[in-house]
Amino acid sequence: MSGIYMHIPFCESRCIYCGFYSTLTPKRGNEKANKSIIDRYTDAICKELELQKGYLFNNSTPRKENINTIYFGGGTPSQLSIEHIKQVFCQISTTYADHITTMDKMEISFECNPDDITEAFVNHLKSLPINRISMGAQTFDNERLKFLRRRHKAEDIKTAVERLRSVGINNISIDLMFGFPNETIEEWRKDIDRVLELNVEHISAYSLMYEEGTPLYRLLEEDKVADMDEETYRAMYNELIDKLTAAGYEQYEISNFARLDHHTKSPYRSRHNSAYWQNKPYLGIGASAHSYNLKTRQWNVSNLTKYIEGIENGTPNFETEEIDARTHYNDLITTALRTCEGINIERLSSHYKMHIMSCAASFIAKRQLALDGNYLRFTREGIYISDSIMSDLMDI
Structure with missing residues (x-):
């Protein structure tokens, strides 16, 4: 049981808190720039899917070992065109045919911004095997969205959920943040109430993090913002757990909550992320993506140009680490212990x-x-x- 993670590093704008590797999408209207970067990147990740198949599967791998999940993360995967997305799925289906039973049995997640979920986008979803959408809402307060440099407005979130429902997407996850500068418990409570009104299947909630090297971290260093104190953090986290569990969500990991599927009687946990926490192998494709096959961990270069050129030349730019008993144990501490099972x-x-x-x-x-x-x-x-x-x- 393995998963494939596809890193799509393009963003139309950069959020002030983000520490993940990403780069600005070429400006719309400059089609030559789009083709030179996004087309080349799509070709590169398709070629890497071929080059790295042996990392998970080789001649000694039993055919019964299947890929169960695919996850498009970023960056902003919805910056890809539908043609690019179809190209990637075609490559996966061809290269990993021996290890895919049927895509409709898999969990296939796709990260989106609420404002990218247009009528045209959801109509295209009908022709794609994507069955789970992870949406970065962060907050329902427009001033805080502006502070984060998010592109969407609070009202876009409900519209996006309704559009996804209209085309049969029945597994939606929403990301929330808490602990904004000067945020009160009552304001955080309103955000939780707003997300509960949407009745989505999954909620991830994280405190605002001050990652070194981000614009938000610089604001903290310059004393222009202040991190929340421990007492406020506890109060907000308690509010989160109490309200979500009362609404029928299972807290299956420190920051993740899943609603019960009334048909299967099992919760809508993220199968892809759960595999990380359960020590399952996975293949990371794209610039800065990480892979793990129980014996080694490897990670691609966090540089778009170097990544593309390495793949095009048949010499991928990545580093590898051997997983010894000590590293394996320490990994379990930081992954499995985060879950409700432990x-x-x-x-x-x-x-x-x-x-x-x-x-x-x-x-x-x-x-x-x-x-x-x-x-x-x-x-x-x-x-x-x-x-x-x-x-x-x-x-x-």
Whole structure:
């Protein structure tokens, strides 16, 4: 069970908080520039899909090992034309035919900005196998959207959801942010209420992060904005958990909430992201994308020109790291422990089972960690200091 992540680094404008690799989309109307960059990039990711197939699958890989998820992230994947998107799907279908049963059984996610979900876009969705949309709403406050340099308006979010529903997209995820400068609990409560009114299947909520190198971080350094204090963070996070769980959402990961599917009786968890947390292999395609096959981790160069030229020359620009037992254990601490199930300690070696239980003892005593059967997980109180606990559990 593997996944493919496609990184589309183009953005029409840059949000002040974003630390992901991206580049500005060539201006509309300059078709020559569009073709020289976006067309070449699309050709490059299609060629990389061929070049890197052996990273996940080789002659010794059983045919029953399938690709279960595809995720288009960015950047802004909706900056690609429908023709580009179809080209990528055609390449995946051809190259990985032996490891795809049928695309309608897969989870195929596509990140969008609300204002990109036009009538024309949703009509094109009918001809594509995309069945899950992840939409970056962030907030329903227009002043805060302007502060973030987001392109959409608050009213665009509801319109986008309605358009997606009209063409049968029944798995929609919305991203929210909290902890804006001077934001109050009441203002955050209104954002949660607005997203609940949309009745989407999945909600991801993150505190506003001050990533080094971003315009937002520079504002913080210049004392033009202030990060929220610990007490406010706790109050906002508590409000998030209480309101979403009361509305029937399952908190299956620190920042992710899934509504129950009334037909299957299972929650609408992100299958792609869950695979990351469950130590499943995945292939990352595109500039700055990461891959993992249980034995190694590799990541592509975070430079559009170098990425494209490397692929075109048949010599991809990437770095590789071998995954030894220590790295594997530390990875589990920062992934599996984030989930509601936690870490299955019985799957650890005897050495690391003793290590984790020794390090966890004081947190269990303080009810910040809980041991349920074979699973070690965060309690609600432990989530607030999760970074500190994970650091103490690692093998440094």
